Amino acid sequence: MVSDWRYMSPSFMKMKKDEDCKKIAEKALILLRKRGEEALAIATKAVMSEEIAYGPLRSALQYFLQEIRFGAPHSALISLTCEAVGGNPNDTSLIGAAMVLIASAADIHDDIIDNSEVKNSKLTVFGKFGKNLALLAGDVFLFKGLIILHEYCKKLPVEKKERILTLLEDSFFHLSVAEAKEAGLKGNFNIHPKEYLDIIREKASVIEMYARIGVVIGGGDLEKENILGQYGRTLGMLSIIRDEFIDMYEPDEIKNRIMNECPPLPLLYALQNPKIKAKIMKILTKKEVKEDDIYKLIKIVDRIEDVQKLKVEMKESVEKILDRCTFVKPQVYRELRLLLSATIEDL
Template sequence: MTNLNEEVTKILGQYFEDINKEIMTTLSNIGPEDLREASIYLTKAGGKMIRPALTVLVSEAVGGTMSSSIKAAAAIELIHTFSLIHDDIMDKDEMRRGKPSVHKVWGEPVAILAGDTLFSKAYELVIKSKDKIESNNPEECLGRVNHTLSTLADACVKICEGQAQDMGFEGNFDVKEEEYMEMIFKKTGALIAAATEAGAIMSGADEETISAMHDYGKLVGLAFQIQDDYLDLVSDPDSIGKPVGSDITEGKMTIIVVNALANANEEDKKRLVEILKIGNESGNCGQEYVDEAMAIFDKYRSIQYAKNVALGNIDKAKKLLEILPDSEAKHKLSLVADFVLERQN
């Protein structure tokens, strides 16, 4: 696992400088200064940039180049960052990537504006990418840009829908697995699917390949969120940057909770709901309740179930890569998929 982590970190690092340069260039002319600094703040806070790297990797895997997809890749990262800023405001989270959240530093009004600015700059970047597409057909270039813009717009709507669904799950302990999977696709998977789809679009892939790359991203995104659910219960606090079992202490619905509630006997189900309600109402239900919930999860093998679902999604995602010709980029896409399942933070 360590070797895979190192290998994927190296892969992501190969694209970081170019993507970051695009981001810094497009954000450098924002004014006034506090809005500019608030907009730039999280982009300098150490994110992995998996999403934009996937955009470039898919572009290369379908026969394109970094030049044709780099602005779309940077746009994906700006949209991701915008969503984090707004999520932190809504969830009242005070820390992000080991630093105070944007709204804690500049206040909520400026943080909202910073998110809105990043959202707008993302679309500006995609529009400007038409001059970088390697094609002598202006109509084809415009078509790729419009297709990418449509893809990003659809993903942004889904992100908002997913956040609304997630908020609606608070205090609702009758959530079905299909409802939960729909929510995490919209909240997490949709932008990763847009990232991989955009890479294929910008490099002129055919519709079958574009669709396959969208589905690859969707499955990777689902596995990414399920792995987060899993890590919350099995990692050490230093790795994930928060106490183990924090989802339980906050009464959150995860695939593990959903599975346990669906399979538990009436006594265990009632007790688990009681624990989640305490967390939901207090925001921190205490370690003894976490231990009790963990025992219920173990009894019904819900933690292993979540791991198996994530593994199944990654296997399907890698299967979709068979549509691509053999290349170094294709191999890297397979490694990134494995990394999503094996990462520890």
């Protein structure tokens, strides 16, 4: 999983079928879609207005934008933090569109690396169109995103342009290093959870970048940028860790994690105990891992003390960062809280 903000995908919002939980999930999704809809529309128009003569490639691009890309959480966060420091969120739509496309490229390329044919119960571009078309579709999104970013930055004061480009460069270098480290852990059942948490922290730098860009566009000072940047980092980490828990509940996803990636974080904690590891490996080395096996794994993992500690730390981190955001006006503060609340609900 990448930058993507696949961490803000429908799976990110997956809750138990409880009315209160559904309300939090639905409100968060509505918020993300509302704040990101204009940027997504710009991004979609920018790509689909191109004359792409080869039908299958055009279909792959259209499929991702209409069927996979459920919204634009990247631009939603930029919009939110821009308004948090008194800026006009409408000023973020174009750069939001650029981020949508760049992140889409990262999503597609990441699915190729992970051999992920299905995500959130839907075929990925890789799963539907194959490796070659997926790679090229990702390239189209990347190049178009960079062109839009260039056009947007030309209109900015030099200081803002340089700051945004520096943030973008730094965060994607961190992401690339994190992804390379993660790829090197494929099939490794001896990873220490701290090592994997460090990778998650690096990957979350992209979400921090989105938050910081919004502050820069909104004219916020460095102190506010640092606080809201930390908010973004926290949101990113919690979102990724939540996906790690969700992957434990989805048979197809956990099978793919075991075969093509590294085990989910909660499972890594359980694997630290030699006796429990033997039980887990007995399940995972079966020719076919069935739903009943997944439930057994979940029961084992839920009893691990370090997993329970992790859940407590996640909840504490929400209040810790929100306590630093008291300068934000109430309506925007409520939106900041809503996104964080969705990451820890039902844990």
